Amino acid sequence: MRCARRCPNLFGGGSNQRPSRAVARGAKPGCMPFLDEAKIHVRSGTGGRGCISFRREKFRPKGGPDGGDGGRGGDVVIEASSQVQSLLDYSYKKHFQAGSGKHGEGNDRHGADGEDLVLRVPVGTLVRDAQSGEVLADLTHAGQRVVVAKGGHGGKGNARFATPTRQAPRFSTPPGTGEERWLLLELKLMADVGLVGLPNVGKSSLLARVSSARPKIASYPFTTLNPHLGVVELGDAERMVMADLPGLVEGAHKGVGLGLRFLRHVERTRLLLYVLDLDPSRERGPLEEFQILRHEVQMYQPSLLQRPCLVALNKVDLPGASLRAREIRKSLGKESISCYEISALTGQGVEELLGEIFMRLKNMPVEKGEEREGGLGG
Ligand SMILES: Nc1nc2c(ncn2[C@@H]2O[C@H](COP(=O)(O)OP(=O)(O)OP(=O)(O)O)[C@@H](O)[C@H]2O)c(=O)[nH]1
Numbered sequence: 001m002r003c004a005r006r007c008p009n010l011f012g013g014g015s016n017q018r019p020s021r022a023v024a025r026g027a028k029p030g031c032m033p034f035l036d037e038a039k040i041h042v043r044s045g046t047g048g049r050g051c052i053s054f055r056r057e058k059f060r061p062k063g064g065p066d067g068g069d070g071g072r073g074g075d076v077v078i079e080a081s082s083q084v085q086s087l088l089d090y091s092y093k094k095h096f097q098a099g100s101g102k103h104g105e106g107n108d109r110h111g112a113d114g115e116d117l118v119l120r121v122p123v124g125t126l127v128r129d130a131q132s133g134e135v136l137a138d139l140t141h142a143g144q145r146v147v148v149a150k151g152g153h154g155g156k157g158n159a160r161f162a163t164p165t166r167q168a169p170r171f172s173t174p175p176g177t178g179e180e181r182w183l184l185l186e187l188k189l190m191a192d193v194g195l196v197g198l199p200n201v202g203k204s205s206l207l208a209r210v211s212s213a214r215p216k217i218a219s220y221p222f223t224t225l226n227p228h229l230g231v232v233e234l235g236d237a238e239r240m241v242m243a244d245l246p247g248l249v250e251g252a253h254k255g256v257g258l259g260l261r262f263l264r265h266v267e268r269t270r271l272l273l274y275v276l277d278l279d280p281s282r283e284r285g286p287l288e289e290f291q292i293l294r295h296e297v298q299m300y301q302p303s304l305l306q307r308p309c310l311v312a313l314n315k316v317d318l319p320g321a322s323l324r325a326r327e328i329r330k331s332l333g334k335e336s337i338s339c340y341e342i343s344a345l346t347g348q349g350v351e352e353l354l355g356e357i358f359m360r361l362k363n364m365p366v367e368k369g370e371e372r373e374g375g376l377g378g
């Protein structure tokens with residue numbers, strides 16, 4: 001089992017601007033803060049006015065109408081890009097406007113079209129209308145785009161309206177004003193496997209062991225405040241993306257701890273890996289932890305409970321840990337949920353767990369548009 005490189009998502013890149021204090025909360029110095037929600041206002045360009053003009057030329061009396069059309073206003077487009085890691089850029093600037101069309105001119109000159117404005121967002125971004133809540137697009141692969149505000153059309157110049165019976169039209173049509181709206185951008189990470197567990201159980205340690213991602217690891221709860229992705233490789237042929245999420249606590253659905261908002265990042269994962277703690281000094285046993293986690297997941301989205309899952313019983317290296325595993329093994333056996341005793345610290349049992357994960361993912365149908373960047377290959 002060869003463990004692999006860091007996932008391109010979430011790390012580095014992004015903006016040169018200074019992070020605001022709000023979004024930089026929890027970020028280490030020199031580490032790009034992560035933002036998975038943003039509200040922005042977009043406005044497309046207005047069209048240019050059509051021109052009313054008549055040809056005035058020596059030796060050409062009554063030269064006729066020659067007013068050109070106005071240019072089209074630019075659209076606002078949102079495009080998914082694998083070069084963008086989070087929605088951080090949209091916390092600095094909230095208002096975006098595409099270019100307006102230029103006005104038409106005499107001598108049959110048409111105004112130039114306004115420039116489209118392309119806003120790049122991370123792959124996995126859901127675009128909603130902020131007012132109605134309607135989903136405008138779910139951008140699940142790089143290069144996918146959606147026009148969120150259509151530019152206004154250009155006004156028609158008077159040259160367009162000349163007919164044999166109306167040779168000197170003195171009017172043009174008005175241009176389109178374009179559209180504006182508030183949008184909600186919501187990033188849901190694209191990973192194959194999501195790690196779900198209480199704080200301090202060793203989720204980040206597991207990700208660090210199996211990939212080259214380097215999330216912070218420490219012996220206190222809520223070390224991880226933002227999701228982290230890592231690419232795990234099996235030989236040269238297969239790989240998958242694993243997501244380490246901040247810990248869940250009992251009552252998270254009522255806002256305790258960091259709440260449930262990070263669970264949105266497991267919505268798209270194909271497999272949930274519940275990480276439970278076998279440390280005998282912990283007040284709660286792994287079975288109770290598992291029940292808490294499942295309850296919180298259910299409170300977030302009941303259908304997530306139907307998602308294929310595995311259980312990793314971590315810290316088996318501790319003395320007396322295996323004894324703690326007995327009760328939960330019995331209970332999971334009844335539900336036919338596979339569980340593995342592992343140690344993220346020593347690596348014990350990790351290879352078997354990864355083997356099972358790869359096998360499960362391989363046997364799962366990949367829905368169209370669901371392929372992960374750097375995801376399961378082979
Ligand atoms: N003995 C032992 N300690 C472990 C093992 N895995 C993790 N730890 C320790 O458990 C503590 C918590 O590990 P983390 O990986 O930060 O736990 P986490 O689940 O990511 O915690 P949060 O980010 O706070 O949710 C650290 O002190 C680790 O060294 C293990 O397999 N055995």
Ligand SMILES: [Mg+2]
Nearest residue numbers: 203204223224
């Ligand atoms: Mg962690």
